[in-house]
Amino acid sequence: MTTDTPRVLSCRGLRKRFDDVTAVDDVSFTIAAGETYGLLGPNGAGKTTIISMVAGILRSDAGQVLVEGVPVSTRTTEPKGRIGYVPQEPALYPDLTGRENLRFFARLQGLSRDATARRVAHVLDVVGLADRADDRVGHYSGGMRQRLHLGVGLLHEPALLVLDEPTAGVDPQSRNAIVDDIRDLARGGLAILYTTHYMEEAERLCDRVGVIDAGRLVAEGTRRELVALLAEKDRISLSVDGDLARAEEAAKRIPSVLGAAARGNDLDLLVHDARQCLPGVLSTLAEEDVHVRAVEVDEPDLETVFLHLTGRALRG
Amino acid sequence: MRAALLIAAKDLRQRLRDWSVLVFTLVLPLGLGLVFSLVLGGVTSGDDVFRYAVVNEDGGPVAAVFTDRVLPAAAEGGAITVRTAASRDEALRLVGSGEVTAFFVLPAGFSARVEAGQAAAVEVVGDVDAPLGTGVARSLAGSFTERLTSVRVAVAAALRSGSTRDPAALAAEAAAVPDRLRAVEEPASRRELDATTYYAAGMSVFFLFFTVQFGVTSLLDERRSGTLARLLASPVRPSSVLLGKLITSVVVGTAGTAVLVAATTVLMGARWGHPLGVAVLVLTGVLAATGTVAVVASLARTSEQAGAWQAVVAISLGALGGAFFPVAQVGGPLAAISLVSPHRWFLRGLADLAGGDVLAVLPAAGALTAFALVAFGVAALLGRREVRR
Numbered sequence: 001m002t003t004d005t006p007r008v009l010s011c012r013g014l015r016k017r018f019d020d021v022t023a024v025d026d027v028s029f030t031i032a033a034g035e036t037y038g039l040l041g042p043n044g045a046g047k048t049t050i051i052s053m054v055a056g057i058l059r060s061d062a063g064q065v066l067v068e069g070v071p072v073s074t075r076t077t078e079p080k081g082r083i084g085y086v087p088q089e090p091a092l093y094p095d096l097t098g099r100e101n102l103r104f105f106a107r108l109q110g111l112s113r114d115a116t117a118r119r120v121a122h123v124l125d126v127v128g129l130a131d132r133a134d135d136r137v138g139h140y141s142g143g144m145r146q147r148l149h150l151g152v153g154l155l156h157e158p159a160l161l162v163l164d165e166p167t168a169g170v171d172p173q174s175r176n177a178i179v180d181d182i183r184d185l186a187r188g189g190l191a192i193l194y195t196t197h198y199m200e201e202a203e204r205l206c207d208r209v210g211v212i213d214a215g216r217l218v219a220e221g222t223r224r225e226l227v228a229l230l231a232e233k234d235r236i237s238l239s240v241d242g243d244l245a246r247a248e249e250a251a252k253r254i255p256s257v258l259g260a261a262a263r264g265n266d267l268d269l270l271v272h273d274a275r276q277c278l279p280g281v282l283s284t285l286a287e288e289d290v291h292v293r294a295v296e297v298d299e300p301d302l303e304t305v306f307l308h309l310t311g312r313a314l315r316g
Numbered sequence: 317m318r319a320a321l322l323i324a325a326k327d328l329r330q331r332l333r334d335w336s337v338l339v340f341t342l343v344l345p346l347g348l349g350l351v352f353s354l355v356l357g358g359v360t361s362g363d364d365v366f367r368y369a370v371v372n373e374d375g376g377p378v379a380a381v382f383t384d385r386v387l388p389a390a391a392e393g394g395a396i397t398v399r400t401a402a403s404r405d406e407a408l409r410l411v412g413s414g415e416v417t418a419f420f421v422l423p424a425g426f427s428a429r430v431e432a433g434q435a436a437a438v439e440v441v442g443d444v445d446a447p448l449g450t451g452v453a454r455s456l457a458g459s460f461t462e463r464l465t466s467v468r469v470a471v472a473a474a475l476r477s478g479s480t481r482d483p484a485a486l487a488a489e490a491a492a493v494p495d496r497l498r499a500v501e502e503p504a505s506r507r508e509l510d511a512t513t514y515y516a517a518g519m520s521v522f523f524l525f526f527t528v529q530f531g532v533t534s535l536l537d538e539r540r541s542g543t544l545a546r547l548l549a550s551p552v553r554p555s556s557v558l559l560g561k562l563i564t565s566v567v568v569g570t571a572g573t574a575v576l577v578a579a580t581t582v583l584m585g586a587r588w589g590h591p592l593g594v595a596v597l598v599l600t601g602v603l604a605a606t607g608t609v610a611v612v613a614s615l616a617r618t619s620e621q622a623g624a625w626q627a628v629v630a631i632s633l634g635a636l637g638g639a640f641f642p643v644a645q646v647g648g649p650l651a652a653i654s655l656v657s658p659h660r661w662f663l664r665g666l667a668d669l670a671g672g673d674v675l676a677v678l679p680a681a682g683a684l685t686a687f688a689l690v691a692f693g694v695a696a697l698l699g700r701r702e703v704r705r
Contacts, residue, residue: 055549077551085549091542093326095333104326108319108550152546 006068008033008160008191009054014063016049016215023049025215027063031160036182036192038206040199040302046215047195048088051164054193055085067160081109084153088164090145091152094138098129098148101137102155109156119155126181127151143174150178160191167201179205199302209302213310224273226305233258234274236281238267239294247290254284274299319552323560324531324567331530331568341527341572346519346579366449369401369410369419376427378464382438383422386460396452404441411441417449418442420457430464433472437461509667513587514642516580520573521601521662522639525630527572528606529613529623531565536619558696562606569602589669593677597665600684604658607691608633614698633657658687 009031016024024046031037039047052058054065056072056079065072070079092101102123106116124130127147137145146166153161163182167175182205186192196202202209203223211219211226219226240247244262251260251269256277259270271277274297285292331337372383387398399416401407407419421439429436438457442450474481509517535557538544547557577594580586588594609626616622636643637659643650654660665680 052545055545057545057548074548074554077553080549081551083549085546087542087545087549089542091546093330093543095330096326100329104322105546105550107322108547108552110551 006033007031007066008035008068009037009193010064010066010069011050011054012064012066014050014053014065015061016046016053016058017061023215024053024060027212027215027217029210029217029220031191031193033159033191034186034189035207036186036194036205038202038209039193039195039212040197040202040209040306041195041212042197045212047212048164049215050212051085051162051193051195054160055083055162056080057085081156082159084156084158084161086150086153086161086163086166088166088168090142090149092137092145092149095136097134097136098124098140099133101148102152105152106155111156119157123151123154126154128177143170143177146170146174146178147181150181154185158190160193161185163192163194165195165197167196167198175201199306202302211302211306211309213306218309219305223302226302227300229305229308233270233272234297234299236269236271236274236278237296237298238269238281238285238292239265240267240285240290240292241265242290243288244290246288247285250284250288250290251281254280256280317556317559319550319556320559320563323547323557324563327531327534327560327564328567330534331564334530337527337530337568337572340523340530341568342575342579344519344523346576346583350584366396366418366452367416368396368398368453369407369416370398371401371404371407371419371421373404373424374422374426376431378427378430378436379422380427382420382460386456387420390456396456407441411443414443416443417446418453420453430468431471433468433475436464436468509663509670510587512580512584513666513670514663516576516584516586517588517663517666518634518639518659520576520580521605521637521659522630522634524569524573524601524605525609525626525634528565528569528602529609529626530568531561531563532606532610532613533619533622533626534564535561536613536616536622540618555696562610562692565606565609566602569605570598573598573602587670589666590674593669593674594666596674596681597662597669597677597684600681600688601658601662603688604661604684604691607688607695608658610695611691611698614695634659636660638663655683658684661687 007030011030012028014024014027015022027046027050029037039050041047049058053060053063054067054072056065056074056076059074067079067082070076070082072079072083093104096104099120102120103116106119107113111119121130124133127150129144129148129151132140132144137148140148150163150166153163161182166182167178170178179201182192182194186205186207194202194205206223208220208222209226210217219229238247244265244267247267248260248262251257251267254277256273257269257271261268269281271281278295278297282292282295368387370383370387372379383400387396390396391398399410401410401419404421407416407421410416411419419441421441423437423439426436426438438461440450440453440457442453535544538547544557548554577586577588577598581588608629612626612629613622616625634640634657636654637657638654639659642663643654643660661680661683665677665684668676668680
């Protein structure tokens with residue numbers, strides 16, 4: 001993402017209190033077109049409250065939400081048509097069919113009858129439910145409901161897709177399918193705001209991550225930027241055949257390798273960015289006739305980042 | 317408005333797939349109306365629920381008034397059937413065998429005592445298992461003897477004041493004096509609904525307060541299922557969501573009541589009155605019911621809580637308003653208090669329609685509209701807060 005990429009969502013100084021509890025405290029962030037931004041935090045951190053204010057269903061006490069430069073609030077209607085909102089629970093009508101659900105929400109978004117028919121057919125294809133479109137949603141599996149639920153948010157071709165923990169309570173297979181769908185949508189230029197407390201998902205999907213704790217945005221950046229906050233190094237463990245001492249010396253000559261130590265048949269390397277320097281390490285060792293049997297990379301993850309920033313585990 | 321109609325159309329589609337709506341809209345009101353009508357409605361429905369015998373041991377002219385004029389007139393109205401029994405023993409046998417509900421006895425000397433200005437009584441003997449029929453028989457005998465009492469008092473007063481005229485002639489003259497009180501009562505009696513219509517209407521308006529819940533309370537269901545958040549995240553105003561729910565209630569309530577009106581007319585012989593007047597009352601009644609349940613729903617946190625509260629309100633207002641028994645006929649403070657119930661105004665409107673032209677429903681329709689406006693105002697204030705929370 002470059003600085004020239006247009007901002008689809010701008011949140012500035014968002015605050016929300018419920019009685020004596022500050023749910024969201026001065027949160028600001030932006031999302032560009034084609035960018036997936038993850039709000040990472042434990043349950044109760046304020047993610048859903050932020051999402052609700054972005055979607056225009058909860059009034060903020062202070063601050064502003066702009067979607068494509070247009071302010072969003074509970075009183076506005078026009079900018080809501082630019083947002084595809086996918087709440088946490090499958091918000092569908094179980095006694096209507098999948099097609100009837102989609103048709104209703106499409107019409108509610110202001111689509112004409114023709115456009116509705118076209119978009120409903122397209123979305124059913126995208127979420128893989130075309131063959132079950134005329135079954136009642138009450139007869140769908142959890143994964144199918146979740147996919148249809150996601151599809152509702154895409155009906156009106158929004159500029160911003162807001163997803164509130166879309167994989168919560170979903171089986172691993174459906175979760176993978178949903179994550180793949182979201183990644184495809186981002187590639188298509190959609191700006192995505194995504195909340196999760198699954199660190200792996202955030203790492204897999206999000207271009208940037210905002211770490212939320214007790215209603216505050218305590219850190220923000222790419223995964224690499226966040227990990228850099230820890231000042232921790234990546235570790236590469238190599239199981240090798242050949243002259244281990246020679247391999248160690250060769251590894252130490254690689255500029256990105258900060259340290260190397262032979263241990264039994266293994267060679268442990270300390271590096272800044274394991275993913276970036278691994279190809280160079282492997283080719284250097286090959287040149288030294290050292291055969292690498294297995295590679296293990298140990299890099300600080302967002303879980304570690306969260307622990308470092310908040311003193312608490314992400315999933316407590 | 318477009319969004320409200322879309323929401324209403326969606327809700328109606330859901331309701332059509334929900335059998336509980338059918339039960340509350342048609343099955344229960346029809347069933348209970350039929351039961352009430354059968355149990356309590358025989359008096360005026362023309363069937364032979366109350367069958368009587370009469371034993372005339374007197375044979376005089378005053379007894380003949382009762383046997384030849386009073387009882388045949390009541391039988392002609394379809395309220396009762398009457399047969400003659402030769403003796404008390406035969407009449408007792410008829411009661412014992414269940415062939416009659418009760419019997420009247422005009423004892424020997426009855427006419428003479430009346431003509432002489434002395435106390436006289438029509439005896440009523442009833443089946444112990446038919447208190448209602450026996451009570452009706454007592455009422456018939458009582459109203460006759462009350463009339464005789466006034467004649468008897470007139471004769472006695474004339475004799476005491478020194479009149480030398482024949483007591484029988486005096487009695488005939490007193491009986492011929494027009495009864496002013498009855499002249500006043502006649503229009504009122506025409507404004508009463510027959511029992512079948514009364515209970516058909518009572519059950520219809522009673523269950524109306526349940527059927528309209530399906531639209532209004534679905535707002536709470538939508539909140540619980542998360543679809544309300546999705547509706548509010550769409551480019552629609554919160555007021556459109558509320559309006560859509562109200563439209564659903566009004567359509568379900570109006571359609572359900574219209575079907576009940578038709579069904580009770582065909583199946584039970586209910587006589588609702590002029591269709592235009594009935595339509596005005598049904599529509600204003602539906603609006604009042606929708607407004608009332610909307611207020612209750614606005615105060616509740618869940619649809620279950622709303623359902624429980626609405627049941628309490630519906631049953632209380634229904635009982636107070638005369639859906640189960642004609643409270644207005646009790647008179648006194650209860651009849652006055654019953655005017656706070658929309659049910660009471662709905663039934664009163666139908667009674668007015670039965671006794672007058674279409675315009676006669678306007679006072680009741682006006683009261684129901686006032687109920688609706690006040691309730692909608694309160695519900696709108698509470699409901700807007702609810703959808704925006």
